[in-house]
Amino acid sequence: MVWREPRCHLTDCYFCMTSAVGFLSKSKRTIQYPNIPSALRPVSHNDTLPIPEPPNTYTLEAEINLKDSEPQPGASNDTFNDDEEYSADLNFLGNHKSEDYVAHVEELLFAYKDIGCNMSLKVHFLHSHLDFFSENLGAVSDEHGERFHQEIAKLEKRFSGK
Numbered sequence: 001m002v003w004r005e006p007r008c009h010l011t012d013c014y015f016c017m018t019s020a021v022g023f024l025s026k027s028k029r030t031i032q033y034p035n036i037p038s039a040l041r042p043v044s045h046n047d048t049l050p051i052p053e054p055p056n057t058y059t060l061e062a063e064i065n066l067k068d069s070e071p072q073p074g075a076s077n078d079t080f081n082d083d084e085e086y087s088a089d090l091n092f093l094g095n096h097k098s099e100d101y102v103a104h105v106e107e108l109l110f111a112y113k114d115i116g117c118n119m120s121l122k123v124h125f126l127h128s129h130l131d132f133f134s135e136n137l138g139a140v141s142d143e144h145g146e147r148f149h150q151e152i153a154k155l156e157k158r159f160s161g162k
Helices: 101-114 121-128 142-160
Strands: none
Touching: none
8 A cells, every 4th residue: 555644534534434343354354445545555557557667867946045035925924022922821930839820720721621631630639729739839848749649649549449
């Protein structure tokens, strides 16, 4: 087979278009495999369909000078300021808790939930205990972190059925 990148997932995905559900080893010969542009089957060559010959000479197109080229129509000439792009995240970084950390964390957790990610027990614990973070995150000692991990381990054991 000659594999190419599918152009449209709905009409050009070999694996989605092949239904192999309910077939056994004896009946697998009846599976209908599609012949689509992203997965072309090999063709036997004969007198009516000879093997294609490569060209004898190759011509390279002239290099384009980017300085002299005109901008493409529809291309945006707008520039953006990096500071504006990341201004919402600046308070989230560092060794301090921003005033709106609850909103940032909740927005992150709801975004994960909206796209269908399974929330692990640790993330669920984070979501339900947002109010218990210390005011200065750098002041949390290793003892607090170790105690947190031990509590999470107990919860994981309890809910995993072990």
